[in-house]
Amino acid sequence: MNSKLFSVLLFLTGTISITAQDNCSKFYPMNEGVSMEYTNYNKKGKVEGVSAFKVVESNNTGDATHATMAINMRDAKGKDAYSTSYKLTCSGNMVTLDYESLLPTEMMEQYGDMDIEISGNDIEIPNELTVGQNLNDANVAMKISMSGINMNMTVDMTNRKVEKKESVTTTAGTYDCFVLYSENRSKMMMANQVYPSRVWLAEGIGMVKQETYKKNGELMSSTLLTAHSK
Template sequence: MKTKLLLFLSFLIGTTSFFAQDNCSKFYPMTEGVSMEYTNYNKKGKVENVSSFKVVDVNNRGGATNATMDINLKDHKGKDIYSTNYNLTCKDNVVTLDYESLLPTEMMQQYGDMDIEVSGNDIEIPNNLSVGQNLRDANVSMKIGMSGINMNMTVNMVNRKVEKKESITTTAGTYDCFVLYSENQSKMMMANQVYPTRVWLAEGIGMVKQETYKKNGDVMSSTILAAYSK
């Protein structure tokens, strides 16, 4: 269970750079009805699961554009793993993620009356990306009280920068992308791990590809854009 929770936090903190839109931000979808499908592969290149994203609500208040995104994750056999939704806000050419809404309803119900505290710093991606640019760090933390014992989990996204530009081709098309590098530091109880990550991000589309690596540089997992519609 601890491993699943940690992987869930790591997955979601990465997915916030998946998106694109034609309204406030270049890199997030804030147009109702936009949908994306991604195929997720394990270290052996085999399909592990498929994730679907869809913008289900958009509104403008107080000079900001707000969008609600539905997420569904299925295993390689098509069985539902979890569903959730979260909110994106775009203001002053920067998009931020409401980290507290990342936790799925199923997870919260599973812990019942347990004491859960969530904290963190929003993930930001500005419109004016350029090669060599440094981006603000982000994190998500959970503290769960169980029978008088607290279980702490944290995922820090650090050393974020725009590494280069590169063209990527998938079944969804060919895209010119910014390559964003970061290091995801996962900490749970006494276990500490660091996973370097690269995200290929295209204007008007969003995330086209993502790779997470081991310390030796080998690919540990990857995600590829399989379909996009609006």
């Protein structure tokens, strides 16, 4: 369960998409029907699965644009492995992702009527990025009470910064990207793990590439954009 949450969280730090023609977002898709496909690889470059993203709803309220993104993950054999959705908002010069949306729907259904408390800070991606720029930390925390026993889970994204600019070539094309770095800490009960990551983000496209590392810098997994449609 915790690994699923962490994987989705990493996607959401920069995953996605296409410049909206009628709202304020540069890096996130906000138009209904926009879709992206990402192929996921293990540390040896072997395909582990494919993730499909699609904007299923979009609307404007005042000076803000709100959208819902659906995610479907399939394993290497094409079998559905996991599905969820999240909400994002664009207002002014900033796109924000609701921290509660980081908690997968199937996880919430699993705990049913249990007493659950959720708190956190939204993920923010400014429309204007520059090399050396520091980005605000983000986190989500969940406290579950079961028969007098409390279970806590948190995911913290710290040391977020725009590291550099770099050109990336995939089967979908060649893109000029900003490289966003973050350190991601996952805590659940006694488990405490830290995974640095980098996301290659292109204006007008969104996430083109992502790499996740062990604490010592060794590559754990990677993701590449393999298809997108307006």
